Amino acid sequence: MKKVIIAGIVLITSFFLNSAFAQCNSELYVNKSMKSLESGFQFSKSYRIDGRGGTRKKVEYTCVFSKDTNYQIRISGKDGSAQGLIGTLYDSKRNKMVSSFYNNKFLEGWTFKCRATGIYYLSFTFQNSKSYCGAAVLAFRR
Amino acid sequence: MRNLYSIILSITLLVGCGANNASSSESPQQLAGSVDPVQEEASAVDDDIINDILQSIPSPLEISLLIKEVGSVYNKADLNDPGRVSNYNTNFDKALNLGIYGTDLGYSNIYNKNQDALNYLNSVQNLAEGLTIGQFFDYATLKKLAESADEDLEALLRTTTANFEKINYHLREQKREYLSILLLTGGWIEAVYLTTLVHNRTKNEVLKEKIGEQKIVLDRILLVLDVYKTKNGFGELITDLKKLQSIYDQIEIETVYGQPTMVEKNGVLVVVDNTKSVIKISDRDIDSITSLLKSIRNKIIK
Numbered sequence: 409m410k411k412v413i414i415a416g417i418v419l420i421t422s423f424f425l426n427s428a429f430a431q432c433n434s435e436l437y438v439n440k441s442m443k444s445l446e447s448g449f450q451f452s453k454s455y456r457i458d459g460r461g462g463t464r465k466k467v468e469y470t471c472v473f474s475k476d477t478n479y480q481i482r483i484s485g486k487d488g489s490a491q492g493l494i495g496t497l498y499d500s501k502r503n504k505m506v507s508s509f510y511n512n513k514f515l516e517g518w519t520f521k522c523r524a525t526g527i528y529y530l531s532f533t534f535q536n537s538k539s540y541c542g543a544a545v546l547a548f549r550r
Numbered sequence: 551m552r553n554l555y556s557i558i559l560s561i562t563l564l565v566g567c568g569a570n571n572a573s574s575s576e577s578p579q580q581l582a583g584s585v586d587p588v589q590e591e592a593s594a595v596d597d598d599i600i601n602d603i604l605q606s607i608p609s610p611l612e613i614s615l616l617i618k619e620v621g622s623v624y625n626k627a628d629l630n631d632p633g634r635v636s637n638y639n640t641n642f643d644k645a646l647n648l649g650i651y652g653t654d655l656g657y658s659n660i661y662n663k664n665q666d667a668l669n670y671l672n673s674v675q676n677l678a679e680g681l682t683i684g685q686f687f688d689y690a691t692l693k694k695l696a697e698s699a700d701e702d703l704e705a706l707l708r709t710t711t712a713n714f715e716k717i718n719y720h721l722r723e724q725k726r727e728y729l730s731i732l733l734l735t736g737g738w739i740e741a742v743y744l745t746t747l748v749h750n751r752t753k754n755e756v757l758k759e760k761i762g763e764q765k766i767v768l769d770r771i772l773l774v775l776d777v778y779k780t781k782n783g784f785g786e787l788i789t790d791l792k793k794l795q796s797i798y799d800q801i802e803i804e805t806v807y808g809q810p811t812m813v814e815k816n817g818v819l820v821v822v823d824n825t826k827s828v829i830k831i832s833d834r835d836i837d838s839i840t841s842l843l844k845s846i847r848n849k850i851i852k
Contacts, residue, residue, distance in 0.1 A: 442708065447704075450611060450615065450711075452609045452711065453609065454712075455605075469602060469605055470605070471608075472607070472608050472767055472770070474608070474760070474763060475759075475763070476756075477612070499825065501807075503807075505810050505821060506812060506821040510814060510819055511814070515814075515817060515818070515819055517819075518819040519819070519820045520821050521820070521823055523822075523826050523827070524825040524826055524827035525803060526766065526803070526805065
């Protein structure tokens with residue numbers, strides 16, 4: 409009987425601990441991502457990437473990009489650097505433009521030299537992520 | 551014994567569900583339990599769509615930096631008078647003019663006009679406090695950065711943008727998206743208005759295209775404003791912006807698709823878009839937009 413109660417307490421405690429770890433404080437990673445922006449790029453927006461412990465497979469945002477503008481994305485997450493996080497850009501027709509998972513590496517981001525004004529989709533997905541938590545920032549330069 | 555296992559399992563599952571629900575996306579009202587969860591659930595999809603559109607509206611700084619890049623000189627008279635701040639008494643006026651002053655703040659900062667920037671900073675702080683979001687605006691840091699803007703303009707612009715983003719984020723968290731869209735609309739109107747003024751003086755082709763491409767942004771702004779059309783003040787603003795939209799309907803954005811090319815340099819991936827767009831906008835369209843935008847802005851700034 410005692411063993412069962414102890415097992416129960418351990419189970420509940422571990423669940424509480426897991427829940428606490430599952431909380432995603434994206435704000436932390438916004439600041440980290442911002443610091444890795446290349447000089448000359450002006451910060452424009454931040455994106456919170458909270459996969460809610462793996463229950464959300466994709467976090468997507470819509471962007472309006474302007475022609476003749478360079479856009480830079482920087483990603484950082486709880487697993488360290490951009491580990492486990494992938495930022496992919498699609499155009500308005502859902503053609504893939506660029507992904508931060510390149511040559512089997514999780515890159516910290518990319519620079520997109522935009523030549524066509526329009527709607528783009530910025531999609532964040534997870535691959536072998538432990539935390540499902542991070543953030544990205546968007547910056548621009550003419 | 552089996553019953554005890556069942557009880558423990560049930561408690562665990564219940565606790566688990568509770569923990570999942572307490573995600574970062576919940577509103578303070580939800581966390582406090584003051585909102586009917588069913589009602590919240592029903593409006594959650596709409597909120598996501600609204601937030602996505604709000605998030606997609608570009609920073610006015612993109613336009614302001616472009617205006618400076620084309621070689622335009624700073625003209626204080628182009629901006630809204632920071633002293634008018636006491637004229638804005640309703641939340642509707644405060645939010646719209648907070649956006650307008652936000653753009654003017656960024657603009658004066660870009661041109662290193664420290665005193666003007668400080669005046670706008672005071673007006674922004676005043677309106678933010680009036681909307682009970684002053685706590686998200688880091689006045690002290692911004693003031694310090696503005697006083698030494700010539701040393702680190704990038705830090706000043708970054709901090710200003712981050713502060714406005716924080717204000718917008720918290721307005722959405724507090725379910726006051728209608729103020730967030732007004733703030734963004736005000737910022738956008740001021741940025742495009744300044745572009746039309748400078749274009750009028752310079753006849754710069756890049757600015758002409760920039761005015762034309764605002765067609766996409768205006769459509770998105772109107773999508774959200776329309777959600778709140780029954781709220782005080784929204785009706786007239788929507789009517790005015792729809793008139794502007796009807797001029798923009800004449801403008802075409804032609805796109806020719808091409809495959810992107812990419813190179814990796816020191817761990818940084820650089821992608822060149824080979825899709826190209828041409829914005830077809832006539833001088834007559836520009837004149838109509840300039841004149842209508844001026845009258846819309848005049849109504850807002852009073």
